[in-house]
Amino acid sequence: MVSTHETSDSPRSHPDEGRHERVAWTKGGSNLEVAEILGTAPLRITGDLDTACVDNRIELLVTKRFPRSEVVPAVVPVGFDADAIVSVAIAVGDGPHSPMAVSIGEAIARRLDVPGTVITAYAASDDYEDARYRLQRLTAPTTRLETTAIQTPDPRTITEHLSKDTLLVHGAAGGSFIDRHFTGTGNRLTSRARGCVLVVKDAPRRCFQIAVDPTGHAVAPELLVSDALHVMAYPFAPVVRAHRLLGIVRAHTLVHADAGATVASFVEPVDALERCEAIDGISTVRERLGDGPIPIIDDRGNLTGVILD
Template identity: 35%
Template sequence: MMGHRRHPGEARSNGPELWTVLWTRGDGCEELAGILGKPVFAEGNLREKCIEARADLVVQRRLTSFDLVDSVASNQFDVKQVTSVMAAVGGGPHSLLAGRVAQQVAVALGVPGSLVSATRNAVEDVSIRENLDRIGEHVPALERRLEQVTSAGGLLSTLDDGALLVLGAPGGSWLQRQFFGPGRQLIHAAPGGIVVVRSSPRRCFHAAEPATAIAPWLSVAEAVKLGGPSVVPVAAHGSLVGLFRLETARDAAEGATVQDVMEEPVFLSVDDPVDAASDLGSFFDGAPVPIVDHDGRLIGVLPI
């Protein structure tokens, strides 16, 4: 059964990150994974390994279409060359993760770290500063700076000789787009290398809690005595086979079993986004939603 895990993109305390990090073959991938958290080699099916390890991040040589968990791409990363870390952030969806990754690397290596946004003119300063401060609240170890530049080259000119640059994936803010060309290929380099990050939705396997289920052959009377939430999973030999609703079961005929009154199973898959549970709130009347794997086995529940 699964217990609660935090996700790199969610609000949390500002202490050290407790990430489980899968890594694939590629220069610097294993080393970077070890810096970011507990490294696990992604041998075999990457999706299955992520679920099995309940991975928070995957470190790869380059970003791919794989989006089950947050991704980090290492580009010419060499820990021996890194003397500082800078996260370039804007209003894009990946900026918070960029800041968290930069903070983790800076703290782990014991080098200075900064969180930097760029503006092309003074008119933009207020909104960009507000966004910088919002992200900065989650990464207090990073110094905040707002630079006025007209291109990525202008920002890169502020880096020291051993600076590692952490970027959100292309498609976000103006700042992120300055670093990528056709085919989303990096068109700039940083002295200490570049790490590109991409956020993904939090998945059910990240947040699932242990499930309590009842058997279909249990009598309704005994099931009602057990109490519990208003809707209870019914499982046989580990598989989810139905739902037992306390409210309707009280009117069951004498001697009836759970199987006689149970409803068809409603559930979320282990790799569904956590947000999908919000659509099931009224159906489950506040009870947690069952989570099943791809074989239909009950592996946990997701509180709503």
Template identity: 35%
Template sequence: MSNDLRVIWSRGNGCAELAALLDPEARRVEGDLTDFTVQHRADLLVSKRFSASFDVIPTVVPFDVHLEEVSAVAALVAGGPHSELAARLAQRLAESLAVPAKLECAYEKDGDPVDALNVVERLVARVPGVEAGIVQASSASEVIQHTGEKTLLVLGAPGGSFLQRQFFGKGARLIAKSLIGAVAVREAPRRVFHQMHEPEYVSPYMGAGDAARLMPGGLLAVVEDGVLIGSVTGTALTMAGDGPRVADCMRESVSLDRLDAVDEAAETLRSLGVPSLPVVDQDMNLLGTLSVDSLDARGV
């Protein structure tokens, strides 16, 4: 997990304290949650519950957490979509609290330990430096006894695994935790707004020749009063020469939504064969530009 993690938090018991551990400059959410998330390019939300209507960034939910009593932090994983986030979060919390971090995979009494070992090995490769192990258990209480009553537990959001069934009941309600509480996490993909940079665009009233000399390549955004109204290619501008305006050469706009997943946006860029695309909100206001170079730097 990056050292420059940007965390936001909403009102709820323990949310502010947990957020401050993850990011000393964590911000409290104000106004619309999605707009606030994009504005601050937040990486993580600490909230009192998981919301079915918000999955823009990963969410962390504390349950009766007593941070002052924590002696260790343990990520309880099962190899599902939230396991790596749980492991990374446990590591970060442990570093902030100056306590050991653990990674544990539980399997049933009649289960195969090989599967649990494979899960642990995959995660250790992704989150190095964390003590890891497996535990055979038939209930949440046995898992807690193994990890220790003063160990803060970090679990993936409710799902169908054996481990999650021991800790969560109906309605995603946590039914088991250590004496000092637990933290549940839900993963979300990296979004376009995380990777975009300053917007690149031309005015529809600019001369085509001037625009071609300023921005000779690729697919350019055409913007009026902050709103994306079309796009134009460098080739079209060059062929038009100095007489026409950009508006005379533009075509229907091609853009990315601010909330698009980065992996999907990368595929769009590659399929269109363009070096960059404008990023817009739901009202087609131009927010930024996503380029192939920024994705390559991230390894997408």
């Protein structure tokens, strides 16, 4: 038996949110079409995807299969055809990729100007309140999505409620009740969908995605103290020789130094963040360093960017 509970929120008017600034796509299928919907001037990448994504500070990758690594969030289209889509259904559970599924699904619905619905499943009547809370939590940042909770022992039956002109968006393999049924071996939700599908896989936001060009924020060790104080816009600055990070220098130290001395005499060691680290570590470094350009390095110790906020 399958029963359905409907909860509907009226769409509220809001300014159109911007597309992702840095979207990349790989050759294959409808990847470019999806990338153009989700991004501004999407970039075609080839070769080592991780390196290309990091070097180009990519925020979202549209590709024909998920990379083994999780450097950036990724979207895999299956049979995508924008002209054939009249609605978007977003299947969610408690897995880690459901928030991204909602975000991507809403973006597609908004770009194509079609209705969108977030759908979840629950096994027993006692689980309905949890399902409703899940929908409220996941759709809180959105403005135009309706929600539906379906009672069923097999979440794959969600596809029975969808027409062939409905785009289905769901997360990659996770660990929740709904995700196990959607993505377990031989039981993939994608294979049961009547229409086109987008499968999404989230990843932590990483330092390279928010870092800015270090030009103008770093100083050379040979620079005179007086010149360094003139160019430093923050209480400290990274010290770099031939791209390699040597440490930092603090303005309050230079103020009391001989103006004719060089920065090299006042360099402090610093634990920089690597560019593929998650941004969770920024707050700890900020507490230690204070206000200023936090240095971001590659695996060779070269300064590749700084984080200002």
